[in-house]
Amino acid sequence: MPRYYTEEHEWIDVDGDVATVGITDYAQGQLGDIVFVEVPDTGAELSQGGDAAVVESVKAASDVYAPVDGTVTEGNAQLEEDPALVNSDPEGEGWFFRMTLSDKSQLDGLMNAAAYKAYCDDL
Amino acid sequence: MTALNPAGWRPEMNVAGGADDSATFTGNRALMLEEPLIFEIGSAGTTGVDFDDESPLPFRGGVGGGASRPPSTPDTPHPYPSPEGEGLSVPSTLLRSDPIGLPGLSESETVRHYTRLSRQNYAIDLGLFPLGSCTMKHNPRLNEKVARMPGFADVHPLQPQETVQGALAVINELAVWLIELTGMYGVAMSPKAGAHGELCGILCIKAALEARGEDRRVLLVPESAHGTNPATAAFAGFTVEDIPATKEGRVDLEALKARLGPDVAGVMITNPNTCGLFERDMKAISDAVHAAGGYVYCDGANFNAIVGKVRPGDLGVDAMHINLHKTFSTPHGGGGPGSGPVVLSEALAPYGPIPYAARYADGSFKLVEEESAGDEHPDTFGRMTAFHGQMGMFTRALTYILSHGADGLKQVAEDAVLNANYVLRSLSDVLDAPFAASGPCMHEALFSDRGFAEGFSTLDIAKGLIDEGFHPMTVYFPLVVHGAMLVEPTETESKAVLDQFIGALRSLAMRAKNGDPALKSAPHFAPRARLDETLAARKPILTWSEAN
Numbered sequence: 001m002p003r004y005y006t007e008e009h010e011w012i013d014v015d016g017d018v019a020t021v022g023i024t025d026y027a028q029g030q031l032g033d034i035v036f037v038e039v040p041d042t043g044a045e046l047s048q049g050g051d052a053a054v055v056e057s058v059k060a061a062s063d064v065y066a067p068v069d070g071t072v073t074e075g076n077a078q079l080e081e082d083p084a085l086v087n088s089d090p091e092g093e094g095w096f097f098r099m100t101l102s103d104k105s106q107l108d109g110l111m112n113a114a115a116y117k118a119y120c121d122d123l
Numbered sequence: 124m125t126a127l128n129p130a131g132w133r134p135e136m137n138v139a140g141g142a143d144d145s146a147t148f149t150g151n152r153a154l155m156l157e158e159p160l161i162f163e164i165g166s167a168g169t170t171g172v173d174f175d176d177e178s179p180l181p182f183r184g185g186v187g188g189g190a191s192r193p194p195s196t197p198d199t200p201h202p203y204p205s206p207e208g209e210g211l212s213v214p215s216t217l218l219r220s221d222p223i224g225l226p227g228l229s230e231s232e233t234v235r236h237y238t239r240l241s242r243q244n245y246a247i248d249l250g251l252f253p254l255g256s257c258t259m260k261h262n263p264r265l266n267e268k269v270a271r272m273p274g275f276a277d278v279h280p281l282q283p284q285e286t287v288q289g290a291l292a293v294i295n296e297l298a299v300w301l302i303e304l305t306g307m308y309g310v311a312m313s314p315k316a317g318a319h320g321e322l323c324g325i326l327c328i329k330a331a332l333e334a335r336g337e338d339r340r341v342l343l344v345p346e347s348a349h350g351t352n353p354a355t356a357a358f359a360g361f362t363v364e365d366i367p368a369t370k371e372g373r374v375d376l377e378a379l380k381a382r383l384g385p386d387v388a389g390v391m392i393t394n395p396n397t398c399g400l401f402e403r404d405m406k407a408i409s410d411a412v413h414a415a416g417g418y419v420y421c422d423g424a425n426f427n428a429i430v431g432k433v434r435p436g437d438l439g440v441d442a443m444h445i446n447l448h449k450t451f452s453t454p455h456g457g458g459g460p461g462s463g464p465v466v467l468s469e470a471l472a473p474y475g476p477i478p479y480a481a482r483y484a485d486g487s488f489k490l491v492e493e494e495s496a497g498d499e500h501p502d503t504f505g506r507m508t509a510f511h512g513q514m515g516m517f518t519r520a521l522t523y524i525l526s527h528g529a530d531g532l533k534q535v536a537e538d539a540v541l542n543a544n545y546v547l548r549s550l551s552d553v554l555d556a557p558f559a560a561s562g563p564c565m566h567e568a569l570f571s572d573r574g575f576a577e578g579f580s581t582l583d584i585a586k587g588l589i590d591e592g593f594h595p596m597t598v599y600f601p602l603v604v605h606g607a608m609l610v611e612p613t614e615t616e617s618k619a620v621l622d623q624f625i626g627a628l629r630s631l632a633m634r635a636k637n638g639d640p641a642l643k644s645a646p647h648f649a650p651r652a653r654l655d656e657t658l659a660a661r662k663p664i665l666t667w668s669e670a671n
Contacts (some may be wrong), residue, residue, distance in 0.1 A: 035660035058656045059599040061350070083661065 004067065004107055005116035012067045014107065023055065023064060023086065026120045031057040034059040039075030039097050046070055046099060048106055053096050055086065059070040067109055067110060069102040124605040137655035138239060153158030155650060157427075158239045161226045162667045180662070182479055186447035229384040230330055234384030243650050245594045246458070251616055251624050255597035255609025256349065256568045258427045258449035259444070259456060265526055266452060266480040266519035275518045280510035284489060287663035291488035294480040294511060297521040301445060304532070309472030310477060313512040316461025318423055320444025321355040321391070323476060323507055324464045327442055328389055328418045330474035330504040339417070345374055345602040347398055349422055352391045361388060368603060372398035375408055383415035389441070395429065395565035397609070398558050399543065399603040409439025418442070418471065426450045427613070428540055431533030441468040451520035462516035478511055538614035541568045542621060547611055557604055572606025576638030581606035584631050586653065589630045589646035591627040 004012045009027035013020040028034065034049040036056040046052050046066035052077075053064035075097045079085060101107075113121060150157035177467045220391070221627050225329035228236065245252070270276065283388045311327075314320040322422040325342070326473050342356040352449045364382065365374045374392060390412050394402040401409070421435055421443040427450040436442050446457035447462040455461055467475050477500060480491040490511065491499045527535065540563070547568035551559045555573035572581045585608075586594035597609040610628075612621055615647045646652055 033657035033660075035657060056660075060602055062602075083244060 003113060004110035005113065005119075006065070006067045006110055007119065008065045010064060012110065013106075014101070016037050017100055018073060018098055019068070019085070019101055020095050021052070021064075021067060023090055027095075028087050028090040031055065031062065032059050033057055034083045037079040037080060037083045037086060037096070040072045040073055042074055043064075044072040061117050064096060066099070068099075068106040070099040071102075072099050073096050073108045074098040090109060100113075118120070142270045152517075154242070155506075155648075156242065157240045157526060157650070158236065158243070160667060161228070161236055164236065165226050165228035166230055167227050169226060169227040169229050169232075171233055173285060175393075177339055181342055230409070239249045247454075247456075250593060250611065251620050252594045253596045253610045253612055254398075254456075254594065255569070255611045256424055257456065257597065258424075258446070258566070258613055260427075260452055262452050262454045262458070263523060263526070264518075265303075266522045269522040270518045271517050272518075274298070275514070278436060278514070280293060280514075288488055290465075291480040291490065293483075294514075294515055295488055296480050297517050298464070300521070300524050301337070301466055304430060304434070305426040305438070305440075305443065305445070305466045306434030307443070307466035308436070308469040309460075309467045309475055311465045311475040311519070313476055313506075313508045313510075313539055314444065315466055315508060315513060316462040316463045316537070317349075317422075317444055317446045318351040318355060318463075319461075319507065320446075320463030320465045321351055321420070321422065324420050324442030324444060324467070324471075325355055325359045325361070325391075326476075326504050327418065327465075327471040327474045328466060329361075329544075330502070331471055332388055333419065334502065336384075337416070339386055341387045342420075343379065343382060343387060343390045345392060347372070347603045348391065349394055349397065349424060350392055352393070352422055353661070356391060366390065366392075368398075372396070372400050372558040372603075373402055374408060375403045378413070379408060380411050383411060383417065385416065387412075387415060387417045389418035389420060391420040393440070394435075395423060395425045395567075397425075398561075398603070399559055399564040399569050399609070400545075400558060400565040401429070401565050402494060405438040405440075413439065423466075424449060425566055426541075430536045432536045435466070436468065438457065441471050442466070447516050447520040452520040453516040460513050460516065462513035462520070462671075464512070468576060473500075474504050474546035475500075476505060477503050478506070480511065481501040498618060519569065531671065535614050540564075542614060543568050543610070544611040546623060547620075548611055550632070553629050553636070554608070567609055567611040569601075569604060570610070571604045572608075572635075575606075575635040579635040579638060579642065581608055583635055583642050583645065584608065584628070586645040587625065587631040587634065587642050589650050591631070593624060593627060632639070638653065 001015050004014070005024065006012070009030075011022055011024050015080050034055060036054075038054040040046065040052050040085045044052075046069065048066055048068050049064050050062045052066040052072075054070055055064055060096050076095050079094065079096065088094065169316075223397045247261060250565055262660040274289055275293070278290050293405050294312055298312055301310050301332050302308070311323050314323045338358075340362050341364055342361040342367045343364050344352045344356060346368060356363045366382070367378045369375045373396065379390070390408065392402060392405070392408065394405055396402055416546065419439055421438075423435070423439040423443040423445045426435075430450055442465055444463045444465045445451075447453050447464065448459065453462060455457060465475070477496050478490045479500075480488050481491050481499065482488055489495075493506070496503055524532065543564050543566050547556055547559065547564050550568070550570065552557070554570040556569065557573075558569060572579075572584075574604050575583075580596050585598050597611075598607065600607055600609060612624070616624075631642065641647070644652065
């Protein structure tokens with residue numbers, strides 16, 4: 001299952017026509033302890049680069065952006081109860097939402113793991 | 124710089140009264156008192172009482188209700204019928220059956236509780252309060268004296284207008300001053316604070332666009348903006364898009380121009396901005412936005428840096444709120460309510476809210492409200508508040524303006540900027556100042572956490588400042604700077620105070636760079652050290668119960 005990364009520190013796992021989206025380990029490390037997460041409603045139409053979710057830490061509130069165009073099929077309801085999952089397992093249990101992909105070619109513009117690592121090293 | 128800390132004390136030294144070596148039986152440390160919650164002291168059945176000449180409470184229980192008091196005759200010894208009494212009009216389902224759970228304290232216990240708590244507080248009356256973007260300046264006592272004059276303090280907004288001509292004159296005269304100082308066309312006095320003022324300005328823009336028959340949905344906001352800017356825009360139904368910044372921390376004019384178009388309603392720009400920099404391209408920004416059919420909103424939170432020096436109207440601003448509680452010294456941050464009048468350009472003034480205090484040719488003042496708006500202010504978008512604004516803040520702000528005069532206000536800005544630059548340049552060799560090369564800063568100095576030892580952060584500096592006896596600066600804002608520390612000294616601090624603060628911050632910066640472990644557990648001398656902010660945010664307990 002290929003995983004892509006954005007410059008805004010989201011990751012996206014693509015499985016056929018459905019993708020899972022979350023924020024990266026680097027992002028959670030920068031944010032610090034996450035205290036609140038708002039995930040999009042099922043059925044929400046997302047457009048690449050637009051606001052998709054909200055994540056709030058003790059330091060700051062940030063938007064999470066949609067890595068590609070598509071429709072939300074599921075938000076991770078667990079995060080509402082236990083936002084700490086984003087800190088403990090950002091790229092696993094701490095996923096934010098699942099979505100369909102309207103335009104798979106948009107994935108070509110995203111980074112792979114090696115490119116994202118190099119990108120973070122430069123920050 | 125003057126020598127500081129002449130005793131040469133260092134936190135790693137084990138001092139008397141320090142962390143662990145002298146526990147006391149009570150938990151108190153001399154005048155640093157350990158005070159429980161009010162629910163945890165006192166006892167059931169104890170209560171303090173306070174007798175008025177006569178009860179100010181309206182008669183609530185009887186037939187006829189309303190605010191009238193029943194005649195106090197021997198036949199009706201108590202105006203409030205007991206639950207068993209006749210004439211009770213409260214439905215039984217609404218009657219309380221359990222004890223209310225109020226703490227039981229005598230008067231002396233109550234007084235001591237709050238006096239003890241007040242000693243653990245920090246306030247502008249105790250020392251420097253360097254919160255960036257907050258303009259925590261001294262509140263002159265003259266303001267308070269004037270605000271407490273019975274003619275101002277004891278008036279009611281529903282009083283007949285001919286009996287409050289002086290109060291209306293204050294609103295009108297302050298309005299004239301604000302228009303004069305900003306070079307604008309009109310002013311809405313009623314908004315209650317900064318964000319409310321933003322909403323007022325954005326609603327004016329919306330009304331102006333509607334009057335033009337245009338449906339523009341996008342407001343452009345810089346990434347470094349106060350969080351209230353995008354929130355206001357979204358609340359008013361606009362879509363928010365970021366404006367990128369240049370490397371030197373200012374709005375990227377070319378990127379902004381490229382984004383302008385028929386869908387853009389306007390921009391919201393803070394000037395001076397939250398990186399502490401003056402937006403030098405402001406006039407060019409305004410011209411470009413106007414040429415594209417949009418309006419310019421300016422967040423006036425940082426007006427203190429330019430009051431008396433720059434008139435936003437000359438920069439092409441269409442609407443700007445003024446935080447009277449910042450620039451014009453009215454108390455805030457727990458000390459009093461905010462007040463956010465909005466100055467408006469000629470293009471937006473017709474849409475401003477009602478009510479406002481108008482001056483007539485015969486020298487009298489009259490409120491323009493719904494009844495007369497049709498004739499005098501027909502395009503108003505409507506009303507934002509029940510009454511005329513924060514009267515208590517108007518009297519204070521006008522007192523401040525009149526006692527300073529035009530020259531004094533100009534010096535306010537000059538000294539505020541001088542103080543901030545003194546802080547910036549006195550620290551930039553030990554703290555990273557990302558925009559130090561962008562020219563003089565305005566009212567606030569911005570630093571980042573670059574160069575701290577592994578594991579040390581801005582939070583540690585802030586906590587260390589508490590031990591040093593200062594309120595910490597604004598931290599982790601603006602978001603565009605990593606581990607931001609935003610220091611706004613204001614003009615009211617003396618050089619001696621600034622030197623002491625700079626000395627403290629220099630010491631803390633060195634400790635963070637050298638990885639002093641004692642800094643990780645600061646504050647050591649506060650009543651409470653590092654509270655679990657994460658747990659408090661994730662699982663807040665907002666009510667008290669025996670079980671807790």
